[in-house]
Amino acid sequence: MNKNRLEAFSDGVLAIIITIMVLEMKVPHGTSFASLKPLFPVFLSYILSFVYLGIYWNNHHHLLHAARVVSGGVLWANLHLLFWLSLVPFVTGWMGENHFAPVPVALYGFVLLMAAVSYFILQTKIIKANGKDSVLAKALGSDAKGKASPVLYIIAIGCSFINEWIACGIYGLVALMWLIPDRRIEKKLKEGTN
Amino acid sequence: MNKNRLEAFSDGVLAIIITIMVLEMKVPHGTSFASLKPLFPVFLSYILSFVYLGIYWNNHHHLLHAARVVSGGVLWANLHLLFWLSLVPFVTGWMGENHFAPVPVALYGFVLLMAAVSYFILQTKIIKANGKDSVLAKALGSDAKGKASPVLYIIAIGCSFINEWIACGIYGLVALMWLIPDRRIEKKLKEGTN
Amino acid sequence: MNKNRLEAFSDGVLAIIITIMVLEMKVPHGTSFASLKPLFPVFLSYILSFVYLGIYWNNHHHLLHAARVVSGGVLWANLHLLFWLSLVPFVTGWMGENHFAPVPVALYGFVLLMAAVSYFILQTKIIKANGKDSVLAKALGSDAKGKASPVLYIIAIGCSFINEWIACGIYGLVALMWLIPDRRIEKKLKEGTN
Amino acid sequence: MNKNRLEAFSDGVLAIIITIMVLEMKVPHGTSFASLKPLFPVFLSYILSFVYLGIYWNNHHHLLHAARVVSGGVLWANLHLLFWLSLVPFVTGWMGENHFAPVPVALYGFVLLMAAVSYFILQTKIIKANGKDSVLAKALGSDAKGKASPVLYIIAIGCSFINEWIACGIYGLVALMWLIPDRRIEKKLKEGTN
Numbered sequence: 001m002n003k004n005r006l007e008a009f010s011d012g013v014l015a016i017i018i019t020i021m022v023l024e025m026k027v028p029h030g031t032s033f034a035s036l037k038p039l040f041p042v043f044l045s046y047i048l049s050f051v052y053l054g055i056y057w058n059n060h061h062h063l064l065h066a067a068r069v070v071s072g073g074v075l076w077a078n079l080h081l082l083f084w085l086s087l088v089p090f091v092t093g094w095m096g097e098n099h100f101a102p103v104p105v106a107l108y109g110f111v112l113l114m115a116a117v118s119y120f121i122l123q124t125k126i127i128k129a130n131g132k133d134s135v136l137a138k139a140l141g142s143d144a145k146g147k148a149s150p151v152l153y154i155i156a157i158g159c160s161f162i163n164e165w166i167a168c169g170i171y172g173l174v175a176l177m178w179l180i181p182d183r184r185i186e187k188k189l190k191e192g193t194n
Numbered sequence: 195m196n197k198n199r200l201e202a203f204s205d206g207v208l209a210i211i212i213t214i215m216v217l218e219m220k221v222p223h224g225t226s227f228a229s230l231k232p233l234f235p236v237f238l239s240y241i242l243s244f245v246y247l248g249i250y251w252n253n254h255h256h257l258l259h260a261a262r263v264v265s266g267g268v269l270w271a272n273l274h275l276l277f278w279l280s281l282v283p284f285v286t287g288w289m290g291e292n293h294f295a296p297v298p299v300a301l302y303g304f305v306l307l308m309a310a311v312s313y314f315i316l317q318t319k320i321i322k323a324n325g326k327d328s329v330l331a332k333a334l335g336s337d338a339k340g341k342a343s344p345v346l347y348i349i350a351i352g353c354s355f356i357n358e359w360i361a362c363g364i365y366g367l368v369a370l371m372w373l374i375p376d377r378r379i380e381k382k383l384k385e386g387t388n
Numbered sequence: 389m390n391k392n393r394l395e396a397f398s399d400g401v402l403a404i405i406i407t408i409m410v411l412e413m414k415v416p417h418g419t420s421f422a423s424l425k426p427l428f429p430v431f432l433s434y435i436l437s438f439v440y441l442g443i444y445w446n447n448h449h450h451l452l453h454a455a456r457v458v459s460g461g462v463l464w465a466n467l468h469l470l471f472w473l474s475l476v477p478f479v480t481g482w483m484g485e486n487h488f489a490p491v492p493v494a495l496y497g498f499v500l501l502m503a504a505v506s507y508f509i510l511q512t513k514i515i516k517a518n519g520k521d522s523v524l525a526k527a528l529g530s531d532a533k534g535k536a537s538p539v540l541y542i543i544a545i546g547c548s549f550i551n552e553w554i555a556c557g558i559y560g561l562v563a564l565m566w567l568i569p570d571r572r573i574e575k576k577l578k579e580g581t582n
Numbered sequence: 583m584n585k586n587r588l589e590a591f592s593d594g595v596l597a598i599i600i601t602i603m604v605l606e607m608k609v610p611h612g613t614s615f616a617s618l619k620p621l622f623p624v625f626l627s628y629i630l631s632f633v634y635l636g637i638y639w640n641n642h643h644h645l646l647h648a649a650r651v652v653s654g655g656v657l658w659a660n661l662h663l664l665f666w667l668s669l670v671p672f673v674t675g676w677m678g679e680n681h682f683a684p685v686p687v688a689l690y691g692f693v694l695l696m697a698a699v700s701y702f703i704l705q706t707k708i709i710k711a712n713g714k715d716s717v718l719a720k721a722l723g724s725d726a727k728g729k730a731s732p733v734l735y736i737i738a739i740g741c742s743f744i745n746e747w748i749a750c751g752i753y754g755l756v757a758l759m760w761l762i763p764d765r766r767i768e769k770k771l772k773e774g775t776n
Contacts, residue, residue: 005201005255007587012209012400015594020217022668023602027675031683050668054661061587061657075255076373079248086216086244093221101225179658199395199449206403206594214411269449270567273442280410280438287415295419393589393643400597408605463643464761467636474604474632481609489613 003070006078010060013082017089018053021046024093042096045108048171049092052112055178056085056119063123066136071129077122084115105160105167112171113153120146149174197264200272204254207276211283212247215240218287236290239302242365243286246306249372250279250313257317260330265323271316278309299354299361306365307347314340343368391458394466398448401470405477406441409434412481430484433496436559437480440500443566444473444507451511454524459517465510472503493548493555500559501541508534537562585652588660592642595664599671600635603628606675624678627690630753631674634694637760638667638701645705648718653711659704666697687742687749694753695735702728731756 025042028035060081067074091111095104123146127137140146152174160167219236222229254275261268285305289298317340321331334340346368354361413430416423448469455462479499483492511534515525528534540562548555607624610617642663649656673693677686705728709719722728734756742749 005205005259008202008590009205009209009251011587011591012206012594013213015591016210016213016598018664019595019598019602019668020213022672023217023605024221025672027606027672027679031680031685033685036689047665050661050665054658057591057661058657065587075252076248079244079251082212083241083244086213090216090219090221097221098225103225103227107230199399199453202396203399203403203445206400207407210404210407214407217411218415269446270442273438273445276406277435277438280407284410284413284415291415292419297419297421301424393593393647396590397593397597397639400594401601404598404601408601411605412609463640464636467632467639470600471629471632474601478604478607478609485609486613491613491615495618 003064003067006070006075007061007064010064010078010082011057014053014057014060014085017085018050018057021049021089021092024089024096041099042093045092045096045100048168048175049088051175051179053085053088055175056081056115059119059178063126063136066134066139067126067130068134069129071125074122074125074129077118077125081115081118081122084111084118087111088115100164100168102160102164105164106157109153109157109160109167109171112174113150113157116146116150116153120150145177148177197258197261200264200269201255201258204258204272204276205251208247208251208254208279211279212244212251215243215283215286218283218290235293236287239286239290239294242362242369243282245369245373247279247282249369250275250309253313253372257320257330260328260333261320261324262328263323265319268316268319268323271312271319275309275312275316278305278312281305282309294358294362296354296358299358300351303347303351303354303361303365306368307344307351310340310344310347314344339371342371391452391455394458394463395449395452398452398466398470399445402441402445402448402473405473406438406445409437409477409480412477412484429487430481433480433484433488436556436563437476439563439567441473441476443563444469444503447507447566451514451524454522454527455514455518456522457517459513462510462513462517465506465513469503469506469510472499472506475499476503488552488556490548490552493552494545497541497545497548497555497559500562501538501545504534504538504541508538533565536565585646585649588652588657589643589646592646592660592664593639596635596639596642596667599667600632600639603631603671603674606671606678623681624675627674627678627682630750630757631670633757633761635667635670637757638663638697641701641760645708645718648716648721649708649712650716651711653707656704656707656711659700659707663697663700663704666693666700669693670697682746682750684742684746687746688739691735691739691742691749691753694756695732695739698728698732698735702732727759730759 025039025046028039088111091104091108095101095108098104123140123143127134127140130136152170156167156170159170219233219240222233282305285298285302289295289302292298317334317337321328321334324330346364350361350364353364413427413434416427476499479492479496483489483496486492511528511531515522515528518524540558544555544558547558607621607628610621670693673686673690677683677690680686705722705725709716709722712718734752738749738752741752
């Protein structure tokens with residue numbers, strides 16, 4: 001099976017998701033700085049989602065790069081991940097337009113949680129297709145970040161009904177944690193090719 | 195002729211179709227769980243169409259992968275398929291927003307039917323360009339699923355005027371039937387390359 | 389300069405243009421066949437534009453395929469073509485929603501005319517970069533279709549103020565004339581590589 | 583790391599940004615030439631932004647083409663650039679719909695400024711990853727245009743509160759200055775490969 005086309009399709013979908021989010025920022029009717037003010041929470045949620053989708057693209061890039069074999073299961077696991085990511089513009093718009101109200105903040109966390117779970121499934125399928133002794137399997141090691149993220153999302157979903165800013169703070173923290181590119185895979189790959 | 199560019203263009207169109215469907219899910223004005231309720235049928239129809247487009251991408255991927263020669267006729271047969279698929283977001287939105295009313299459900303089936311017919315034409319053109327003894331021709335064999343689908347769509351269109359849920363059930367069943375990736379081609383290709 | 393990236397970018401833009409046109413077909417509020425009726429002219433104009441964009445993609449594909457050298461001028465001539473094509477969804481929507489009224493029909497023709505002119509400029513730049521004795525230059529020959537199209541568009545623009553259906557008929561005829569893939573280039577290329 | 587996928591993703595995002603801008607040109611309800619008149623400033627701002635995005639695509643193409651090594655930092659610097667460019671459709675729409683009012687014109691300049699700054703960061707990261715003696719580092723030389731642009735944007739932002747047409751004139755001038763493709767890199771690359 002052709003890995004390149006899987007990458008190209010995923011790139012296309014991710015590029016569209018990351019870009020159509022900006023359509024949620026409706027052009028205001030006024031022409032003063034004040035007329036931009038109601039857009040500020042929408043803009044904030046846009047930045048958060050842009051960073052998250054950037055992280056997913058980045059990690060997806062590393063994950064596929066390390067894969068040598070792509071099975072039919074990997075293809076569907078990838079579409080499953082893209083499905084949850086395709087809901088990001090919707091929850092981003094809902095959260096931003098409602099100034100980070102509890103239910104939208106919780107739903108945003110739920111979509112992040114499902115994306116993390118589907119990424120984990122994709123990763124597992126790729127490791128399975130490539131063998132437990134593959135470079136990828138070794139590179140991921142304990143996968144601490146991958147295991148911590150869903151737990152943090154669940155905590156944040158709970159928090160969103162107490163104080164939505166704690167929930168948003170956790171989303172921001174998880175993003176920061178991932179912003180550091182996955183040097184594990186990069187490093188192991190280098191060792192693997194040497 | 196360049197097969198890669200045909201794949202890249204199709205990937206682009208399919209990636210956009212699958213992603214702009216989410217724009218039909220308009221961000222609700224309320225902030226409670228209840229305000230999401232009217233979106234539920236839209237969401238259901240989104241899932242169904244996402245799966246269908248995933249299946250088409252998957253099968254298209256296998257079909258083109260097996261092709262060695264791409265003629266001018268293949269190019270137009272491919273655009274014909276993309277035309278019908280480009281109508282999926284429209285019929286998905288109409289069916290979802292009207293809570294699976296009979297006429298929208300029937301029209302949804304009609305677009306699925308035309309997509310199936312145009313896929314069949316594309317497949318025939320590719321086989322013709324590659325020869326009847328090609329790996330692809332052998333891999334497809336009797337093509338039972340490809341022949342059963344249009345029949346089932348026609349039955350579903352008829353049913354949608356009696357009970358729309360039977361029609362939707364048939365759409366779901368056909369999707370399930372195709373969810374199993376086209377192992378025939380994969381298997382034969384492996385044999386062909388051995 | 390990298391021809392592949394020029395093709396990939398053009399494919400992306402063309403894929404988006406061809407797909408966002410469907411967003412002009414707003415989901416109707418009713419659920420009967422009658423509620424689809426006002427969409428019929430929009431649908432007709434969508435088909436016409438889909439075919440035109442398919443023709444441009446097809447010819448662009450052949451043109452670039454035949455090119456060996458891509459200069460800086462080619463890059464900007466290509467963007468110029470994409471600019472006019474990017475206006476197609478706008479004029480398609482205006483023409484369709486106003487049931488083929490004279491001015492929208494004339495403007496549609498004007499955008500087709502400018503696209504044809506910019507395609508001609510692109511073709512000239514590519515021939516210049518590849519040499520007058522290149523396979524491409526020979527393949528195009530007298531380029532009768534390329535010269536006839538702008539003349540026919542100008543006639544159609546004039547006609548649209550007398551009878552808009554004559555104008556639309558001419559647009560349809562030009563599309564039909566181009567639907568036959570550019571076998572000249574294909575044939576000459578084959579000879580060139582033998 | 584895979585340079586091709588970085589290019590493909592950037593092409594996708596740029597292709598979408600350049601195309602969705604046209605969605606800001608809402609189809610008018612009238613059918614006369616007069617009904618197009620209010621769209622004229624929107625169209626003007628669309629042309630300006632189309633040219634700017636074309637310039638960014640062009641320069642991005644040259645920059646990446648010259649790069650041999652792509653680090654993790656380059657990936658994020660690239661996403662940072664795409665973030666600011668993704669805001670172009672929003673500021674284009676705001677500026678056009680408000681007939682070039684002072685604040686929208688200033689914000690347009692601010693987004694151009696941030697895009698220029700992020701392009702500069704990307705360029706610096708790529709030079710760092712490729713070495714100060716690389717072909718790219720030599721090709722850029724003093725990078726006079728790259729240094730002049732942010733200064734001109736800042737002047738234009740200031741001018742927009744005095745006379746918005748001076749600001750727009752400066753934006754146009756900077757675009758013209760860049761329209762000439764980056765022959766420095768092209769030339770040096772040729773020398774580098776000889």
